[in-house]
Amino acid sequence: MDWLWTWSGKCFGYRDGDDLWTHDGRHVGRFSGDTVFDRKGNYLGEVMNSDRLIRKSNPPSVRSSSFTPWAKRVGYVKYTDYVGYMMYAGYEDFPGPESL
Structure with a gap:
């Protein structure tokens, strides 16, 4: 399990294998x-x-196969937020977990 943050430094959740989970278990x-x-x-x-x-x-026009999300897991206390990075040209911040 690898914890992930948005580019602006907000704790998002984690990667578990090939799956992306929010810190609250979605x-x-x-x-x-x-x-x-x-x-x-x-x-x-x-x-x-x-x-x-x-x-x-x-966004590129690439697509992947659809999937049925796993059932909600028990959430984790999120890690502290970090200082954001300078945004690269042609990119924007990843949406926060509350918007997905």
Whole structure:
């Protein structure tokens, strides 16, 4: 289990295998390499710098297979937030866990 933060430094949740979970225990994405897709197979974002989630401003037209989210897990107390990184051109911050 690897904890992840948004590019702006907000604690999002964690990666468990190929699945993305929010800190409150919701299964919201599936990874294909470092790229994450939502349950409908749409591009959600990607991992950069090993523990930060970010998304392209103009999402690529790549899709993945859809999936049925796992049942909600017991949540974890989230880690503290970090200082955000300077945004790369052509990217935007990954959505917060409350919006997914």
